[in-house]
Amino acid sequence: MSKRIRGLRTVREWIKNGPLVLDGAMGTQLFDLGLQVTDCPHRWNIERWEDVRAVHKSYVEAGADVILTNTFGANEYRLALFGLDHEVYELNHSGVEVARGIGDRSYLIAGDIGPTGYLLQPYGDFSPSDFVHCFQRQAEALDEAGVDLFVVETQSDPREALAAIKGIRKASEKPIIVCFSFSFGKNGYRTVMGTSPDEALKALLGKDIQGFGVNCGQGLEQYIELVKMLRKMTTLPLLAKPNAGIPELIQGEVHYNETPEDFRRMIPELIAAGADFIGGCCGTTPEHIKVIREAVNAHIASRPREIV
Secondary structure (H helix, E strand, O other): OOOOOOOHHHHHHHOOOOOEEEOOOOHHHHHHOOOOOOOOHHHHHHHOHHHHHHHHHHHHHHOOOEEEOOOOOOOHHHHHOOOOHHHHHHHHHHHHHHHOOOOOOOOEEEEEEOOOOOOEOOOOOEOHHHHHHHHHHHHHHHHHHOOOEEEEEEEOOHHHHHHHHHHHHOOOOOOEEEEEOOEEEOOEEEOOOOOOHHHHHHHHOOOOOOEEEEEOOOOHHHHHHHHHHHHHHOOOOEEEEOOOOOOEEEOOEEEOOOOHHHHHHHHHHHHHHOOOEEOOOOOOOHHHHHHHHHHHHHHHHHOOOOOO
């Protein structure tokens, strides 16, 4: 697997033999290791890097082709909530370093970039240029540390996603995959900002992205439907990172009800729907990723082989 070629051709080369397997949840795994809701998870890249690497290693050993850095909220605006906005470079750079050196390094490292946590004008106080600068700072550190691609996750406003693309492009030419988070309601699938899947995709087409996707928000059954919808709209590589079901609050604790066996039953349908990158979001574990690996391997093995 080539790890340094850029652009859409590169992404298509990565997936030419079948879907690539992404890792699973980072946040819920760190909570199991003792992370508190008042802690900055990205500070663990320095203070408890062994634990973060252990999570990465568990996913690589489960069969992940791509692991995402522990940098989802490591932008200056989110870090400011912890008084750490002066550590954007250090926390992102260390996030990549922690992800290195696991096994034979046959996996790709994706620089994980989440939303700022704030709204653009007129709903909020920030301009698009503010967001571009914010994302540029994060992308510069990730790029310098050596990521192979960028995954922009959990987007709800196409304008923020466009700012992320612009910010990354000021720092790097490496492939970008942008993912939105949708929930199902009376108006169908929408983000929290009211954006539909087709509106999100149309806003980003032609904007120098090398893949589009969905993450978080819903479980696997909904993702099968979402990917089917998106595949009818675009030939771009599609990424899918479902939760382990829709979270439920039981006796004050968040629980996810889709087991690895549920994934075993439904992942073949997600592959058939057209997903090119498949992993897990909140609540997923190495066991979920192992099941995805097995399903992808079975799919690849079942494909007709070319006669040379």
